[in-house]
Amino acid sequence: MIIQFKENVTPDTQKAFAAKFSRLNKQVLTAGSRMAVTELNHCEFSDHEASAIDKIVTDTPPYVLASRLFHPEDTVIRLPHSVIGGPAFTLMAGPCSVESEEHIRHMARVAREGGATVLRGGAFKPRTSPYSFQGLGEEGLRYLREAADENGMDVITEVMDETHVPLVAKYADVLQIGARNMQNFSLLKAVGKTRIPVALKRGMAASIDDLLNASEYIASGGNHNIMLIERGIRTFDHKYTRNTFDVAAVPVLQKLTHYPVLVDPSHAAGVWDLVAPLACAGTAAGASGMIVEIHDRPEEAMSDGPQALKPDTYLRMVRRISALRQLMETWEG
Numbered sequence: 001m002i003i004q005f006k007e008n009v010t011p012d013t014q015k016a017f018a019a020k021f022s023r024l025n026k027q028v029l030t031a032g033s034r035m036a037v038t039e040l041n042h043c044e045f046s047d048h049e050a051s052a053i054d055k056i057v058t059d060t061p062p063y064v065l066a067s068r069l070f071h072p073e074d075t076v077i078r079l080p081h082s083v084i085g086g087p088a089f090t091l092m093a094g095p096c097s098v099e100s101e102e103h104i105r106h107m108a109r110v111a112r113e114g115g116a117t118v119l120r121g122g123a124f125k126p127r128t129s130p131y132s133f134q135g136l137g138e139e140g141l142r143y144l145r146e147a148a149d150e151n152g153m154d155v156i157t158e159v160m161d162e163t164h165v166p167l168v169a170k171y172a173d174v175l176q177i178g179a180r181n182m183q184n185f186s187l188l189k190a191v192g193k194t195r196i197p198v199a200l201k202r203g204m205a206a207s208i209d210d211l212l213n214a215s216e217y218i219a220s221g222g223n224h225n226i227m228l229i230e231r232g233i234r235t236f237d238h239k240y241t242r243n244t245f246d247v248a249a250v251p252v253l254q255k256l257t258h259y260p261v262l263v264d265p266s267h268a269a270g271v272w273d274l275v276a277p278l279a280c281a282g283t284a285a286g287a288s289g290m291i292v293e294i295h296d297r298p299e300e301a302m303s304d305g306p307q308a309l310k311p312d313t314y315l316r317m318v319r320r321i322s323a324l325r326q327l328m329e330t331w332e333g
């Protein structure tokens with residue numbers, strides 16, 4: 001249930017409502033003049049209480065903090081070099097993994113040249129096989145941070161384990177939760193205790209509601225700096241693409257939630273020549289930005305080489321995206 005209080009309602013009156021719901025053993029969440037009471041759909045109110053209420057919404061989803069019903073305004077996340085959400089379009093680019101100091105510095109320059117303001121690179125890699133490259137760990141985080149700073153960029157990198165949160169938080173501007181960890185509830189709770197922006201990727205077999213419920217684990221810990229990433233899901237057909245890019249998830253999520261929605265065409269496509277068409281589709285669907293993988297020598301990449309864009313292809317794609325966005329702005333204007 002969400003209660004919208006009348007404009008003149010005092011904090012003391014709101015506190016009295018909160019106390020009443022706490023006595024019913026319900027959790028109370030407030031945002032300005034709105035109060036959400038979890039797992040409660042009906043309640044009797046005295047005339048005095050009713051006089052403080054403007055509106056009651058009873059048909060609320062379990063992910064109430066994520067919902068537009070509770071928080072109609074777009075969430076806008078501000079990083080030192082980037083704005084994510086609202087009217088902004090944010091480009092994040094970099095290699096799948098941080099491979100060496102030299103390499104990430106080179107990739108940061110390329111990413112920046114294409115207009116990316118956030119540098120990506122995994123230092124802790126969630127690989128399907130335990131024998132595949134697992135990442136450089138803290139050394140990789142250091143190289144990533146230095147390469148980003150050198151180019152005036154922010155850092156997004158994956159945190160795989162709750163015990164690593166303090167370490168990754170030392171180097172990252174955005175903590176990425178990978179698809180394989182979308183429902184790692186201890187990890188979600190751990191990043192929810194920080195105030196560092198979190199990029200939550202949709203799990204391979206996760207519904208849109210699963211994704212929003214996962215985001216609620218972060219928000220209920222007090223961290224509301226959340227962005228969601230559609231990166232493709234597993235369907236029956238993965239012969240030509242690594243995953244099925246659910247482009248409809250972008251407008252659906254935007255209807256349901258105030259968090260920025262970004263797309264990851266690289267992990268959806270799995271092959272480099274399909275990345276640009278999917279990136280265009282995500283942009284046309286209204287995404288707040290995208291995260292793409294680049295590599296100067298994809299055939300030698302330590303992870304995800306087949307889907308990495310070479311620098312010239314990346315720069316060409318970025319020009320297409322920018323032309324598309326200009327066209328969209330003209331239509332909307």
Ligand code: PEP
Nearest residue numbers: 096178179180201231267
């Ligand atoms: C990645 O970003 O390199 C990655 C592993 O992504 P995902 O969790 O979406 O597979």
Ligand code: MN
Nearest residue numbers: 096293303304
């Ligand atoms: Mn990758």
